[in-house]
Amino acid sequence: MSSSDSLILALDAMGGDDAPAMVIDGAALALERSSGIRFLLAGDENRLRPLLARHGELEKACELLHTEEFVSGDAKPSVALRQGRNSSMRLVIDAVRDGRAAAAISAGNTGALMAMAKVVLRTLPAIDRPAIASVLPSRQRPVVMLDLGANVDCSAENLVQFAVMGEVYARAVLDVEKPRIGLLNVGTEEVKGDNVVREAATLLRDSPLDIDYAGFVEGNDVIDGVVDVIVTDGFTGNVALKIAEGTASLYADALRNAFRGSLRGKLAYLIGRSALGGLRAKFDPRLYNGAMFLGVNGVVVKSHGGTDAIGFAAAIKAAVDIARRGTNERIIEGMAALVTEPDPAETAAR
């Protein structure tokens, strides 16, 4: 994408609850950890310059794309698309389209970001609808789950495309050679579920694709990590993700209160601190921040809106991995196998 040796990442400096400070601090952290990266920073120069002044190294690695416009968190995607042509969010997507950046990262409005990514970058050949995919912790090892909310209604064909994209994504980011794919359902027996998942299961089972389809998985299997890739529609995936995050946060808070609530609790915490610290690090949701828009023709990573610098740095790291491993190119190859009789005219028209 970029003509220089560095990997250039375009950051929407104005997206997210604590932007732009959180974005700048996150970029500084990411720069310490990844070598050979540079940033295009889209946002209000007057607000960004003073923040950058605190990070000498980062300032040298940044080029500013000045704009005073940004997409608000509650803007409708269609409105953001029409009226946000000079927004910080749009500038980072444009930078990816024009090859000036290898990836765009934003913690702003998810719907608006997806709409811009679809319209400006277009979808990959043979993909009808992009999906939001993320890496999540599980009992055994990290797993990939999609769709996390881009498509509330899905056909069986959509789910099959998600499976293929998820398989390639898992190989790229989890370093799993042959990821096992599971379809999320209410039971593991073939008769379970609605027509869409059952038809998707048949398509995947009978597919000539070289993927390891493991069958249906249930909600608890997601957490237990029995497969590497969990495929579901955007409605169920979004609810599942928020339920898991909410439950984890409920437990973490209850644990904290239990320790703080008494002298014995405080003492126990002081003694057990190191053991508990390891636990926290293992499940820290910030370290899993950064969902990819799989299926658009360019790397776009969505950070949680409420994250902090540590979380935003993780999203940048995810984008770096995805771009360096040629994930999108590998998805194009993977999808090509799905199209049994490719139509060059149709492919060219996209």
Add this chain to the structure above:
Amino acid sequence: MSSSDSLILALDAMGGDDAPAMVIDGAALALERSSGIRFLLAGDENRLRPLLARHGELEKACELLHTEEFVSGDAKPSVALRQGRNSSMRLVIDAVRDGRAAAAISAGNTGALMAMAKVVLRTLPAIDRPAIASVLPSRQRPVVMLDLGANVDCSAENLVQFAVMGEVYARAVLDVEKPRIGLLNVGTEEVKGDNVVREAATLLRDSPLDIDYAGFVEGNDVIDGVVDVIVTDGFTGNVALKIAEGTASLYADALRNAFRGSLRGKLAYLIGRSALGGLRAKFDPRLYNGAMFLGVNGVVVKSHGGTDAIGFAAAIKAAVDIARRGTNERIIEGMAALVTEPDPAETAAR
């Protein structure tokens, strides 16, 4: 239902992973805690008698319904319905139909139990489809959630009926005077979600029913307890429940391992034990065991198949509360308000 002063509960002694011992031990525990209850115990007398001999008080409070047949965990509902007419599961449902028991409780095959309940007991007037409802812990207070898996495909009208049943159920079991109802969705804005949830939202908002509809809620709101009743289709509800249970169990196990993994951890556990014990009690899934089949004409409570005696006792307690509070009668009243122009002929035909 019963002509005696005691409340009679019919227990499927052969359902569940650790049946029948778990059922007998659970019944003994429940008998210690609830006064004025008796049991009909359906199962193999030769296996039940020796177990009952260990519990003198329980033996006196039990009447056996002998059968050697039972419904296996992997039986198809249609097969169980046809071939299981003399199964322990069917005998407890029949006992409710005939007024010999106020409630049936089983830890067996969920699909078979629902099929038998629907066919033998029929659905309540104005209810198209029964739903599985359960009480779950949340950050603030216990909440009711439905459907947890009876209906993978739901119409807007189904969701509205679930909302009404859930409202009445919450009043009966949570002691909340005016429960707040939320529709589970991928966002709280009106434009979010698929057509079914959006139409259900319109129906609930414009309804003349005296219920407190609070709008859309997201996955994390379920855990935070922002409403008293969460309404969703059986696909999403089933996945959500299993994700929440899986996440809770993952954290509990990780915490245990953290404490056990080092000498400092063990010492911390010994000192903080009482504080942590309170935490465990608050979220112990066994205490929330017992899902009700809302909308069938009789009280049927489903226990987790993998539960132990403590969990089964909780399911019995749930059935006692539901029966004593006249939950089904209150649902009939609540649903009557939904039917604006009741058709006596249709109601009689059910």
